[in-house]
Amino acid sequence: MLIAKANIDNSIEIFRRASLKSEPVIFSTDTIYGIGAPLSDMAANEKIFEIKGRDKSKPFPVLIATSEQLSEVAIVETKTQRQIIDKVWPGPVTLILKVKEGINDLFTVNGTIAVRMPEKKWLRELLKHTGAMSATSANPAEVDYVNDEQHICKTFNNRVKFFLFDNNVETLSSSIIDLSNDQPTIIRAGENLSIIKKIIS
Numbered sequence: 001m002l003i004a005k006a007n008i009d010n011s012i013e014i015f016r017r018a019s020l021k022s023e024p025v026i027f028s029t030d031t032i033y034g035i036g037a038p039l040s041d042m043a044a045n046e047k048i049f050e051i052k053g054r055d056k057s058k059p060f061p062v063l064i065a066t067s068e069q070l071s072e073v074a075i076v077e078t079k080t081q082r083q084i085i086d087k088v089w090p091g092p093v094t095l096i097l098k099v100k101e102g103i104n105d106l107f108t109v110n111g112t113i114a115v116r117m118p119e120k121k122w123l124r125e126l127l128k129h130t131g132a133m134s135a136t137s138a139n140p141a142e143v144d145y146v147n148d149e150q151h152i153c154k155t156f157n158n159r160v161k162f163f164l165f166d167n168n169v170e171t172l173s174s175s176i177i178d179l180s181n182d183q184p185t186i187i188r189a190g191e192n193l194s195i196i197k198k199i200i201s
Contacts (some may be wrong), residue, residue, distance in 0.1 A: 001019070001144060001153070001157070001160075001161055001162075001163070002014065002108070002162050002163065003153070003163040003165060004163070004165075005164070005165065005166060006027060006028045006123075006163055006164040006165060006166040007122050008121075008122040008123060008125045008126060011122060011123070011125075012126060012129055013128040014163075014164055015038070015126065015129070015130055015162075015164050016145060017162065018037070018044070018115050018161070019038070019041060019044075019130075021035075021039075021161075022041055022043035022044045022047070023047065023160075023161050024036060024037040024044045024045070024046055024048045024160060024162075024164070025037065025160075025162040025164060026138045026152060026156065026160050026162070026163045026164070027123075027163070027164035027165075028120070028123075028165060028166045028168065028169050029091040029092075029118060029120070029135060029165060029169070029174075030118050030119045030120055030122070030146060030174065031090065031092045031125075031169065031173050031174050032137055032138070032145055032169055032172075033137070033138040033152055033165075033169060034135040034136060034137060034147075035051070035052070035135070035137075035138045035139060035156075035160065036047055036048070036060070036063070036133045036134040036135040036136065037133060037134055038104075038130045038132070038133045038134075039062065039073070039104070039107065039131065039133060039134065040130050040131055040133045042106070043047050045060070045104075045106055045134055046106075047104075047182055048060070048134065048136065051156065051159045051160060052136070052139070052140055052141050053141045053142075054136070054141040054179060055138055055141070056099060056106065056113055057105055057109070058109075059105075059106055059107045059108055059109050059113075060070055060106065060113050060114075060134035060135065060136045061114040061115065061116060061134070061135055061136065062107055062113060062114065062116070062132050062133070062134060062136045063115075063117070063118055063123070063127055063132065063133050063134075064115055064116070064117055064136070064154065064164070064185035065117065065118075065124040065125070065126075065127035065128050066094070066127075066128065066133045066178065067122075069119070069127065069131065069132050070085075070115060071100070072100060073099065073100050073103055073105075073107075073113055073115060074098065074100055074113050074115050074134065074144050075097060075099070075100055075197070076097065076191060078140075078171060079097070080095070080184070081179050082108060083199075084177065084184060084200065087199050088157070088177075088199065089116075089117035090117045090118060090119040090124065091117070091118075091119045092116075092118075092119065092174040092175065093174055093177065094114050094116040094174045094176045094177070094188075095114070095115055095116070095177050095179050096112050096113070096114050096115075096154075096177065096178040096179060096180050096187065097112060097113060097115060097174065097179055098111060098112055098113075098179055098180050099111055099112055099113040100113075104136075104160060104189075107134065111179055111180075112115075112178075112180045113178065116135070116174060120168075125176070129144075132171040132191055137185060138140055138155075138156070139152075139155070140155065140162065147170045149163075149165050174188075174190065175187040175188060177200065184200040186200070188195075195197065
């Protein structure tokens with residue numbers, strides 16, 4: 001088990017080591033701790049499903065750092081979509097968009113993909129090195145998330161080898177907005193909910 005403080009230098013090194021063995025990493029996001037791996041490392045993403053005991057019909061959200069990375073995984077078709085993206089990102093808001101052709105089914109459902117551009121600068125810098133990556137909550141499926149580093153280490157002991165921790169995480173998950181249809185819809189109320197309601201009203 002390798003634990004490091006979450007910053008740009010440590011994160012690049014941790015993900016470099018993890019990629020050598022196709023291992024996922026537990027790391028801090030804008031909200032709660034997540035577990036993820038670059039989309040290009042399918043073996044590591046398969047391990048996340050096994051580690052969490054998660055049904056493969058429930059795809060992982062995807063983190064991106066730039067508009068170029070967004071265009072590689074999703075389709076932005078309308079002015080309304082672009083306006084919402086510009087107002088809520090970077091930040092703890094996940095957007096559901098139509099998926100770009102060629103993205104693995106592990107990350108899609110019904111022709112859509114869930115995408116987020118994180119607010120944390122070190123995480124965006126990391127994503128520029130790794131490319132888009134998956135990120136799902138660091139808890140076993142059907143088990144409540146506990147926002148405690150020791151609990152997370154104990155829960156995933158011997159199953160996850162790499163951890164990036166900091167003291168700046170929340171207990172509330174990201175908000176989710178579905179932009180895949182004509183009318184934007186709030187799927188999950190989380191961070192920045194009041195701002196989101198104003199934007200889509």
